[in-house]
Amino acid sequence: MTNPAPSNILPGLGFRQRFPLLALILERFLLSIVLLFAVSIVIFGGLEALPGDFATTYLGQSATPQAVANIREDLGLNRPITTRYVEWLGNAVQGDFGTSWASKNSVSEQIGKRLGNSLFLAGFAAVISVPLAVGLGMLSVHFRNRLPDKIINVISLAAISLPEFFVGYLLILFFAVKFGVATFPATVYDSMGFVERLKAIALPTATLVLVVLAHMMRMTRAAILSVMSSAYMETAELKGLGAFRSIVKHAAPNALAPIINVIALTLAYLVVGVVVVEVVFVYPGMGQYMVDAVTVRDMPVVQACGLIFAAVYIFLNMTADILAIIANPRLRHPR
Numbered sequence: 001m002t003n004p005a006p007s008n009i010l011p012g013l014g015f016r017q018r019f020p021l022l023a024l025i026l027e028r029f030l031l032s033i034v035l036l037f038a039v040s041i042v043i044f045g046g047l048e049a050l051p052g053d054f055a056t057t058y059l060g061q062s063a064t065p066q067a068v069a070n071i072r073e074d075l076g077l078n079r080p081i082t083t084r085y086v087e088w089l090g091n092a093v094q095g096d097f098g099t100s101w102a103s104k105n106s107v108s109e110q111i112g113k114r115l116g117n118s119l120f121l122a123g124f125a126a127v128i129s130v131p132l133a134v135g136l137g138m139l140s141v142h143f144r145n146r147l148p149d150k151i152i153n154v155i156s157l158a159a160i161s162l163p164e165f166f167v168g169y170l171l172i173l174f175f176a177v178k179f180g181v182a183t184f185p186a187t188v189y190d191s192m193g194f195v196e197r198l199k200a201i202a203l204p205t206a207t208l209v210l211v212v213l214a215h216m217m218r219m220t221r222a223a224i225l226s227v228m229s230s231a232y233m234e235t236a237e238l239k240g241l242g243a244f245r246s247i248v249k250h251a252a253p254n255a256l257a258p259i260i261n262v263i264a265l266t267l268a269y270l271v272v273g274v275v276v277v278e279v280v281f282v283y284p285g286m287g288q289y290m291v292d293a294v295t296v297r298d299m300p301v302v303q304a305c306g307l308i309f310a311a312v313y314i315f316l317n318m319t320a321d322i323l324a325i326i327a328n329p330r331l332r333h334p335r
Contacts, residue, residue: 024325032318039310040092044085047299047306075101088303097304102296107304110289115308117188118278118285121201122270125208129270130263133213137220144225156214164273168207168280175203185282204281208270216266223258264320268313 072078091098097107136152143149159167176184182203192200275287282288286305293301 021325025322028318028321028325032314036311036314039314040089040307041085043303043306043310044088045081047303048081050297092304092307098300100293100298100301102293102298102301107300110301111286111304111308113190114284114286114289117283118271118274118287120197121204121278121283121285122208122267122274124198124201125205125212125270126267128205129209129213129216129266132209133216133266134220134259136213136217137224140217140221141224152217156218159210159214160218162211164207164211164276165280167210168204168277171203171206172281187282188284201283204274204277204283207277207280208274211273212266212270216262219262220259223262258324260323261320264316264323268316271312271316272309 076084088098095108097111099105100107100110103110140149140152171182172184175182183200184203186200186204188197188200274283274285275290277283278285278287279291286308290302290305292298293305
């Protein structure tokens with residue numbers, strides 16, 4: 001009697017051997033779901049563990065024990081934390097984040113308006129910073145250890161050393177206060193035209209671009225330099241290809257996986273890191289909405305914003321991993 005084939009005993013292993021690319025993608029997706037679930041527990045539990053509560057902050061000097069107890073009962077804060085977490089997570093999965101304790105408005109509706117503003121700001125910053133960073137990275141490699149490369153490196157190091165709020169305040173001081181060529185605060189509204197909206201977000205966009213450009217450019221430069229030492233790059237040079245053409249045609253495509261990873265992480269930072277920039281420029285986005293909610297301890301808003309920021313960050317990291325997997329020729333064409 002013959003033993004069954006290993007693939008019949010371990011179908012999971014057989015699937016991984018037959019479809020390694022698809023198996024890795026599914027693995028990254030499942031890990032992202034588990035990570036997001038873990039983050040939701042941390043967000044909910046961490047906010048619950050903070051000292052004080054909304055009732056005391058909301059009532060102020062009139063916060064008598066009975067009044068505080070009444071508000072806590074109205075908000076359901078007297079129920080077990082596990083019950084409230086399961087209910088909150090179940091509603092959040094369906095897109096319902098409850099009602100704001102402070103304004104009594106739907107959190108989902110408010111986030112829908114604010115999230116669009118944040119994504120517009122982050123997206124426009126990405127449209128400028130990503131191609132500029134990749135281009136400067138290739139240019140820096142082309143002029144490696146020469147004056148243009150040194151100038152780019154010095155400027156990028158200086159930009160990395162400056163925090164977002166400092167860069168933002170400098171731009172406000174020079175372009176809005178002294179020269180008067182930019183708008184402050186960066187106010188946008190629904191009926192605003194596209195060109196007017198771009199003018200309104202000029203300073204916050206410039207701040208985000210300056211903050212992420214240097215890091216993305218340096219990582220692009222490092223990725224291309226690691227490929228430049230390969231044997232096929234020497235072969236390309238021996239065939240008579242120009243230095244910059246060999247970088248564009250051979251080095252950059254083979255450094256695609258790390259470059260994609262850097263770009264995706266930068267996009268994640270642009271979405272999540274807009275909090276500071278939105279506060280500095282009084283921009284009506286998710287970051288400003290969350291900070292306003294923190295000041296009055298409006299927990300449904302803070303929890304919703306935290307979960308959405310975490311979901312965007314995890315999703316973009318997952319996308320970076322999947323694109324890096326797809327860009328790997330050994331996984332696309334297994335033997």
